[in-house]
Amino acid sequence: MVDAMNRKIITVTVNGTTYEREVNVRTLLVDFLRRDLGLTGTHVGCEQGVCGACTISIDGQAVRSCLMLAVQADNRSITTIEGLGTPDNLHxxxxxxxxxxxxxxxxxxxxxxxxxxxxxxxxxxxxxxxxxxxxxxxxxxxxxxxxxxxxxxxxxxxxxxxxxxx
Structure with missing residues (x-):
């Protein structure tokens, strides 16, 4: 069981939608995006920041989401592959x-x-x-x-x- 000291409420804007979620302070951003928000376009590859499969945009910078904790994204703007286009209207x-x-x-x-x-x-x-x-x-x-x-x-x-x- 995780106690309250290991959890934090974060607010993030992802692909234009603002979310407020309680997360474990050790949750990787890539896992938060995939599990908590269901944005599975961000892939988990090496989990060491080497392969680039988990690259997203945070406040206009390309970032490896496997090297960042979800709590570090608090009050930031994130764009994932799902935020660029749709199957009917590609970027x-x-x-x-x-x-x-x-x-x-x-x-x-x-x-x-x-x-x-x-x-x-x-x-x-x-x-x-x-x-x-x-x-x-x-x-x-x-x-x-x-x-x-x-x-x-x-x-x-x-x-x-x-x-x-x-």
Whole structure:
């Protein structure tokens, strides 16, 4: 049994919705997102911050959610892969990955897309080398990364086009 000293009430805004939950102070953010909020798009890979499968955005920064406690996210804004688009209305990054075969099994894809989401805000016209560097913390065991790099470049173009239209 967990006593009151090991629990804390946190308030987080996830994908635009505010939640207030009581959590064990040792609960990892990735586990909170998956178990407490049912957002299973954030994957648990290595649980050591090496693979990048659990990458999310917190206050505009790409973060490994397996290296952060849920209590550290108190009063912060989180975006997960579920917050980017829907199956009927994909985010331009998701569209680019779909169209350019930037995924195979898909396990690493949510983390990669979340890393790319923040990266393209800072670097809207990246070179191949800059993309490789930005994704150096995201491991994919299925691809040779060429489809991923092509997808990131296509996503950058889609975002530019959307900004020109919108």
């Amino acid at each position: 331009p990054i998701q569209e680019a990955f779909w169209e350019n075969y930037g995924l195979q099994c898909g396990f690493c894809t949510p983390g990669i897309i979340m890393s790319v989401y923040e990266f393209l805000k800072e670097n809207p016209n990246p070179s191949d080398e800059e993309i490789r560097e930005a994704l150096s913390g995201n491991l994919c065991r299925c691809t040779g990364y060429q489809g991923i790099i092509k997808s990131v470049k296509a996503a950058a173009q889609k975002i530019k086009q959307d900004e020109m239209v919108g």
